[in-house]
Amino acid sequence: MLVSLSRIIKYGIQSFLRNGWLSASTIGIMILTLVVFEGLVLFNHISGEALRAIKEKVDISVYFKSNVPEDSILSVKRSLESLDEVKETKYVSREDALKQFKERHAEDEAIVQTLSELDDNPLLASLNIKAKELSQYESIASYLETPSLRDLIERVTYAQNQIVIDRLSAIIRMSNRSIAILTTFLVFLAIMVTFNTVRLNIFSSSEQISIMRLVGASNGFIRGPFVVEGIIYGIIASTISFLLLIPVIQFASPQIGRFVQGLDLTGYLGANWLMLLG
Numbered sequence: 001m002l003v004s005l006s007r008i009i010k011y012g013i014q015s016f017l018r019n020g021w022l023s024a025s026t027i028g029i030m031i032l033t034l035v036v037f038e039g040l041v042l043f044n045h046i047s048g049e050a051l052r053a054i055k056e057k058v059d060i061s062v063y064f065k066s067n068v069p070e071d072s073i074l075s076v077k078r079s080l081e082s083l084d085e086v087k088e089t090k091y092v093s094r095e096d097a098l099k100q101f102k103e104r105h106a107e108d109e110a111i112v113q114t115l116s117e118l119d120d121n122p123l124l125a126s127l128n129i130k131a132k133e134l135s136q137y138e139s140i141a142s143y144l145e146t147p148s149l150r151d152l153i154e155r156v157t158y159a160q161n162q163i164v165i166d167r168l169s170a171i172i173r174m175s176n177r178s179i180a181i182l183t184t185f186l187v188f189l190a191i192m193v194t195f196n197t198v199r200l201n202i203f204s205s206s207e208q209i210s211i212m213r214l215v216g217a218s219n220g221f222i223r224g225p226f227v228v229e230g231i232i233y234g235i236i237a238s239t240i241s242f243l244l245l246i247p248v249i250q251f252a253s254p255q256i257g258r259f260v261q262g263l264d265l266t267g268y269l270g271a272n273w274l275m276l277l278g
Contacts, residue, residue, distance in 0.1 A: 004221060012228025019201060023233070026197040030190055030237035031244075037186045038245050044179045045268055050260045051172055056130075058168065060137055060158045062144060063124040066094075068152045073125055076149060080129060083143065085136035090128040097123040124154055134169045137162075194233055198226045245269070 016023050064073050070093065077089050092100070098121050105111040131137050141158040143149075213222070246269070253265035 005224075008221060008224030009228050011225035012232065015201065015225050016229045016232050019204075022197065022201065023229075026193060026233055027237045027240075029193050030233060031241045033186055033190045033193065034237055034241035035244060037183065037190075038241060040179055040182055040186070041272075042249070042265065042268075044175070046256060046260065046263065046265075047175050049263045051168065051175070053261055054168060055134060058134065058137075058164060059128050059130045060141060060156060062127045062129065062156050063154045064126065064152055065154045066124060068125070070125070072152060073127065076152065077127055080127065080140070080143075083140065085131050085133075085139050087130045087132045089130075092126045092128065094121050094123055094125045097121075097126065134172075194230050197233065198230050201229065202226055 062076075064076075073091065077091055080086050080089050101123060129140060131140055137158060141156060144153060144156050144158075249265045249269050253263075256265065257263050
């Protein structure tokens with residue numbers, strides 16, 4: 001058994017070396033396919049992280065009428081936190097809102113002077129609400145329209161944010177669908193390239209195969225070297241494409257990290273090297 005296996009591997013390597021140009025062209029096509037595949041995987045990760053960062057900034061704010069007591073607002077906060085759709089809520093009192101406003105406009109003397117001349121705080125208390133998923137903001141906005149809450153609320157910013165939420169949801173759906181289709185196509189292409197190369201090699205070795213059959217070689221012994229040859233194609237192509245990917249990631253990671261907060265391509269490579277290796 002071990003002797004037969006060693007011979008199969010030996011003949012597979014010999015066939016790979018004998019068909020040098022065919023092997024090189026096949027590996028070249030597979031490298032190109034795998035590089036594009038790895039690029040799509042990285043693009044999917046980068047776009048996912050970018051969209052996640054944007055999602056974290058999307059919320060809806062509920063502004064309460066100036067005469068609504070803090071206890072009532074905190075009661076609304078607790079009721080919102082009991083909803084399955086709500087990830088978190090943050091209460092901003094009128095005093096905190098005024099303090100934040102002053103900090104943002106500290107260099108604008110006109111605004112600072114206007115605020116100092118006012119007898120009362122013009123800002124309203126609010127709740128900032130984050131949903132677990134973008135699609136759940138509409139449900140939360142509907143909840144805020146209930147009669148028991150409507151009399152307490154001055155305004156809700158969902159209408160202003162709805163366009164951003166809808167567009168972002170559409171981008172996420174389209175991105176996931178496109179990546180899935182392209183990845184499936186590239187995997188199919190890599191398989192077909194390898195299959196057709198091995199098939200062409202079998203055809204060119206038809207005379208040798210006939211002789212092996214005449215001397216009583218089994219089907220497994222005849223097919224084995226071609227399987228080994230296909231495995232060699234895959235190992236070499238995936239290794240080279242992965243080695244090409246490493247310097248690209250090392251260069252691109254800090255550049256892209258400036259625009260996408262929290263993105264670490266080097267860490268992603270370390271955690272997913274086996275998948276990227278093909």
